[in-house]
Amino acid sequence: MDSSALRTKILGLAIAAGDGSVTADELAGANYSLRDVGYSSLSYMRLIDSIENEVGVYLDPEADIEHYETIDSVTALVVASGIGADA
């Protein structure tokens, strides 16, 4: 999976992990900032669980807290882990 496909996958997982009112359009309008669309701590937990399940990577939200701001920074974090992107 290249990083573009990975980003698309993470975007879909992020929408699925939200409370239900976050859409792709709203995320795009917020520059893909999860915090700006009201992502809750429970939503973050669901997102991290689903990324770990789908991509096979361990994410520590305390060690890398600044990487959970946007879809792009989450994608970069997963790529940097060396797992999940074939580059």
Added chain:
Amino acid sequence: MRAVLPDAFTDAFARHGDRLAVTDAGGSLGYAELADRARAAANRLARYNVRDEPLRVGLYATNSADYVVGYLATLFAGAVPFLTDSAFGSFELVRIAEDCGLDLLLHAPSADVRAVVDEALTDDGEFGALAVSRVRRFDASRPQLLDDTEACRFTSGSTGRPNCIEFSGAAVFAAAANWAKGTGLSADDRIACFAALSNGLAFNTSLLAAFLPGASLHLSHGLPTASRVVRLLESTAATRLVAFPALYESIVRRAPKEGFAAVRTAISSGAPLRETVREEFTALTGVPIHNYYGIAETGPLTYAANGAGSGLGAPLPGVRLLAEEQGIRVKSESMGSRYLNAPGVFEERVDDAGYYHTGDQGRLLDGTLHLTGRTSRLVNVGGRKIDPIEIADVLRAASGVLDAAAFEAENQHGEPTLAAVVAVEPGVTAQSLRTHCAATLPSFKVPGILRLVDHIPANSIGKPSIERLRRLLSEPQSN
């Protein structure tokens, strides 16, 4: 009046001196080391007091061994700790400090605590990674504490401000001692605690309760995702897990194959745990989840000793519980005294016989409590209680908002969440409303579901119709 808690902790430290007391990601402290650090920090705190009354110290930080040192130091210094949710933002924190007359805050150095800027408090590292700031001048007036108050915690108020519950030392001790006795805590237990120590779940089950029998307390903070939980359980060989339902949901989603070999007891509280999650967790790990029922104002009330079924268990020692038509009423040895910052409100909920009206509905079946509903309007999201009136008021204050209603709704995962329907003028967006809310509310109070409309549907007497609002959420958003 002689304080209860300093003696209780001192006695526990003397009995268990060579045992492990507390660990976090940064290290560990034995009972004797913890006592030494707490006394050194207490000496430092005492030097900050220039008045002839106890200091009021807000603990505003996430879980850590330093937090425990700070809590104990406050007690040993003859001061009163105010355990404050670290999820509160600076807006809420300032209101709490003003309402309750806090003198000092113990906090992470990066936290925005609005310190009194013309005074620098120095220390020699007694508080570890935490900083101390003065947040009040000594000439300001403040409400008096009761003579026997030794600790204060907060609960969601109905006035838009957290209510500060005063607890006597005897009540805090009783909560811990009765919990330890009623749940069989022993010196062999290693407690992995994923709930914030400022919350009743952790405060009552894992702080003094752990130290009385000589157990060890293993702390974590931040999001308790399944992978992080498993790592802590494996590294500590924890026997007891204390957490909100969200952690158990995460475990079930991730379905880890290992990590629970030493765990004998898992405890869930704060919000209802779905029966399917309970069953799947136990099938996956072999560990039963024990419910408990507690109220911030009363402490722990029941414990499901057998860990099976949806019941909340039998009353703990020191608890008398009545489940009748007018709702659940309780009298406990661990009950708070009153709200420091809301005179008369607590007292209104206590009847002439001394029973506290919980606002919950339920029944006792074969001695086990089953909840059937609640009369309280608070919304419980993941263990945090939110007053929807407060949220609607904040939304109505936003530019371009005509009206707003906040209420509990089910999200797409079948979990309760805070929803808001907002009548707005053209140009107002969901994002602008979230930004508005986040400026004054902690993140957990920002509605997870926001729906913009041109008017709020009302019932025949002009009040918002919650049923119609809930139905509206299931319809596509119109532009």
